[in-house]
Amino acid sequence: DQQVKQNSPSLSVQEGRISILNCDYTNSMFDYFLWYKKYPAEGPTFLISISSIKDKNEDGRFTVFLNKSAKHLSLHIVPSQPGDSAVYFCAASPSGTYKYIFGTGTRLKVLA
């Protein structure tokens, strides 16, 4: 039972354009969400977080949107850069715990 889903395994975007990565979840008890970027042979790098009491959080080029009624969150990267090419994971934490459940990732390729 995949509680956190990233339905697009890959995405290609032109440099300078917007990248939108999507994530859906099934458990309404998730109360904290994270996005990570991962390069090959490295651990995931934390990008941005959002609490369930918010619907948007912004940090530089990265913005995360949360739609609780749709159980959907998205990561926007503007403008996209070639160095953003990596695998992106969303992760969700059930209320009352510090563990995270991860999606299967979306591979982003930013074309120069």
Place this chain on the structure above:
Amino acid sequence: DTGVSQDPRHKITKRGQNVTFRCDPISEHNRLYWYRQTLGQGPEFLTYFQNEAQLEKSRLLSDRFSAERPKGSFSTLEIQRTEQGDSAMYLCASSTRGTNSYEQYFGPGTRLTVT
């Protein structure tokens, strides 16, 4: 602050052998987590510690797996009688107390290959 470190980075072992991995968290972080990642999947939660107390264990953590954090600083993950299905990347993460306690920072991982 050098971030989360893990040792070794790579380990090749024969089926049936025991292996032990070490994780050193970011120095002021009181929570430490272990995850496992296999090809094409996201990290899967194994266990976590708050200081030296092991507060949660996944059902993925069979009896062959044991984790310790004896002094609330570094942690070890031991796998006994390794099986080929244990081949994976083992990731350690840590988080602080307070406002940003839900943000977890990962180390580079230990890649285990069981032959």
